[in-house]
Amino acid sequence: MRKSPKFSPEVRERAVRMVFEHRAEYPSQRAAVESIAGKIGCVPQTLLKWVQQHELDAGQRTGVSTTEVQRIKELEREVRELRKANEILKLASTFFAQAELDRRIKS
Numbered sequence: 001m002r003k004s005p006k007f008s009p010e011v012r013e014r015a016v017r018m019v020f021e022h023r024a025e026y027p028s029q030r031a032a033v034e035s036i037a038g039k040i041g042c043v044p045q046t047l048l049k050w051v052q053q054h055e056l057d058a059g060q061r062t063g064v065s066t067t068e069v070q071r072i073k074e075l076e077r078e079v080r081e082l083r084k085a086n087e088i089l090k091l092a093s094t095f096f097a098q099a100e101l102d103r104r105i106k107s
Contacts, residue, residue, distance in 0.1 A: 007042065015040050015047055016054045 007015075018036050019029070026032040030048070037047040055061035064072075 007040075011040065012050050015042075016050050019047065019051050 015036060019032050022036065023029055023032050026035065029051070030044075033048045033051060034044045037044040040047070052061065053066065056063045057065045057067075059065075
């Protein structure tokens, strides 16, 4: 069971925006993240993850964007469903083929 997100998307966006806006006031991005994370009530690792994901989505960092991750999940779900359907069709085909053979032998 997944727990509901503690922070709304608006809070996440605002926190990430604050990191970028106040980055120049700190010696490093990490220092800015640690300061702002304390102000919004999350751990620095969480805010850093949000910042990195924002950079990925904006094309500032190499990696898989959020939309690509969602598309991959959709495709994986579709593949699972198609494999299940294929297995059902194979079983049905075998069943009906066997029934046809049994019918021919009895005639």
